Amino acid sequence: MASNYYEPEDLADFSNITEYAQDQGAKFFDYYGVSTSAGRLSEREKTLIALTVAMTQNCPYCIDAYTNKCLSLGISEDEMMEAVHVGASIMAGITLVHSTQMRKIIRKKSM
Amino acid sequence: MAVSDQLAALNRCPVHFTKKLSGPVYAAGIEVLQLNVGKRCNLFCRHCHVEAGDKRKEIMSAETLDMCLEVIRANDNISVIDITGGAPEMNPGVKEFIEKATKLGTRLIVRSNLAILAEQEYSEFIDIYAQNKVEIVASLPDCDENRANRQRGKGFFAKFIQAAKILNEKGYAKEKSDLVINLVHNPLGAYLPANQKSLEQNYKLILKNKYDIDFNSLFCINNMPVGRYLDFLLTSGNYDEYMYELLQAFNPTALENVMCRTMVSVAWNGRLFDCDFNQMLNMPVSSRYSDHISSFDMEKLSGRPIVLHNHCYGCTAGAGSSCQGALE
Numbered sequence: 001m002a003s004n005y006y007e008p009e010d011l012a013d014f015s016n017i018t019e020y021a022q023d024q025g026a027k028f029f030d031y032y033g034v035s036t037s038a039g040r041l042s043e044r045e046k047t048l049i050a051l052t053v054a055m056t057q058n059c060p061y062c063i064d065a066y067t068n069k070c071l072s073l074g075i076s077e078d079e080m081m082e083a084v085h086v087g088a089s090i091m092a093g094i095t096l097v098h099s100t101q102m103r104k105i106i107r108k109k110s111m
Numbered sequence: 112m113a114v115s116d117q118l119a120a121l122n123r124c125p126v127h128f129t130k131k132l133s134g135p136v137y138a139a140g141i142e143v144l145q146l147n148v149g150k151r152c153n154l155f156c157r158h159c160h161v162e163a164g165d166k167r168k169e170i171m172s173a174e175t176l177d178m179c180l181e182v183i184r185a186n187d188n189i190s191v192i193d194i195t196g197g198a199p200e201m202n203p204g205v206k207e208f209i210e211k212a213t214k215l216g217t218r219l220i221v222r223s224n225l226a227i228l229a230e231q232e233y234s235e236f237i238d239i240y241a242q243n244k245v246e247i248v249a250s251l252p253d254c255d256e257n258r259a260n261r262q263r264g265k266g267f268f269a270k271f272i273q274a275a276k277i278l279n280e281k282g283y284a285k286e287k288s289d290l291v292i293n294l295v296h297n298p299l300g301a302y303l304p305a306n307q308k309s310l311e312q313n314y315k316l317i318l319k320n321k322y323d324i325d326f327n328s329l330f331c332i333n334n335m336p337v338g339r340y341l342d343f344l345l346t347s348g349n350y351d352e353y354m355y356e357l358l359q360a361f362n363p364t365a366l367e368n369v370m371c372r373t374m375v376s377v378a379w380n381g382r383l384f385d386c387d388f389n390q391m392l393n394m395p396v397s398s399r400y401s402d403h404i405s406s407f408d409m410e411k412l413s414g415r416p417i418v419l420h421n422h423c424y425g426c427t428a429g430a431g432s433s434c435q436g437a438l439e
């Protein structure tokens with residue numbers, strides 16, 4: 001076993017996730033390719049969305065890949081950081097909005 | 112950086128470039144004569160593979176410029192003259208060279224940083240370029256002032272915009288005009304550029320909306336691990352990762368079209384190289400094929416083997432990279 005669960009070199013192994021399930025893997029890559037390349041949204045917009053999702057899901061591979069892609073596309077540091085704040089605030093909102101469930105239970109159970 | 116240190120660093124690359132090939136790479140004729148007319152420059156860019164600056168003394172002499180002209184005159188298949196530097200404008204013989212070269216009718220490209228054209232002393236080049244229909248290639252790493260200046264120095268961006276506006280007024284990049292100005296994007300750090308078309312769209316949008324500037328095409332050029340950029344890679348601890356990225360992105364199709372296959376590059380002192388990068392690494396064409404402009408031998412040079420080293424990964428990564436941008 002490697003010394004870390006996450007090794008930077010493992011990012012290059014992404015293309016091999018088709019192993020043991022070729023059909024599903026190939027279909028995933030088709031889907032991945034279409035969804036992340038320019039459509040009605042530009043490549044820049046989609047890359048910022050991908051970066052934000054990577055941040056909120058704490059995925060070191062995707063953070064590495066999409067930070068580099070943002071840089072390659074000439075997306076500035078402040079644009080990237082603004083996107084991170086969108087992710088952070090939505091995550092905060094998601095957490096807080098779930099307090100509704102908590103508060104409903106509190107209200108129901110309390111005397 | 113000393114050439115020996117650069118070569119030592121390049122030798123650290125885990126797989127030598129030539130191991131990726133099935134055999135030697137040969138030139139396939141000579142269409143472009145690229146002239147590095149000197150290492151003097153008004154700027155001191157952080158990625159400069161030439162390590163140019165205003166203290167540099169290496170300048171191509173009028174005599175060597177004349178020899179280049181003779182070679183072009185004698186060889187019809189040279190269809191492009193590509194002048195680079197340093198800042199070509201800082202070579203006192205370049206003005207006359209441009210005028211003489213125009214008379215030959217060969218397509219003439221000058222790689223200018225544009226900022227120099229905003230300086231009184233060199234502003235006459237705007238008219239010289241326009242009158243002689245010189246195709247201009249100008250580097251702009253980013254459309255944001257602070258980011259562009261981070262690479263090319265304080266004050267660069269404002270001067271670039273000032274000069275670009277005047278060139279547009281003279282007809283450059285205007286509809287129905289035959290005056291062409293292409294821009295170059297190269298990354299602001301240790302990563303590869305994105306898709307050329309996508310970046311071009313973005314550049315066009317920003318430069319037009321924010322500064323009312325037009326240009327023809329955008330070329331994306333990979334930063335080559337040579338000169339100041341190599342120094343940056345080493346001192347910032349990015350070297351191994353960057354070389355690995357280039358190596359991973361090796362694209363054999365791009366190899367077919369690398370610029371050295373149809374070009375000869377002349378150094379300030381007349382020596383012949385396969386490209387400007389080989390110049391800076393002091394890897395000349397072998398004397399067997401003629402190694403100086405004074406002994407230029409079209410036949411021998413046209414089929415010469417290219418001198419390759421690990422910096423060549425920069426030309427074959429991803430979409431490939433050349434002085435005219437991506438190769439695909």
Ligand code: SF4
Nearest residue numbers: 152156159163197224
């Ligand atoms: S990159 Fe070009 S403009 Fe910048 S210092 Fe080098 S030669 Fe001069």
Ligand code: SF4
Nearest residue numbers: 369371385386423426
């Ligand atoms: S760096 Fe190598 S591949 Fe690129 S132009 Fe020069 S010799 Fe050719």
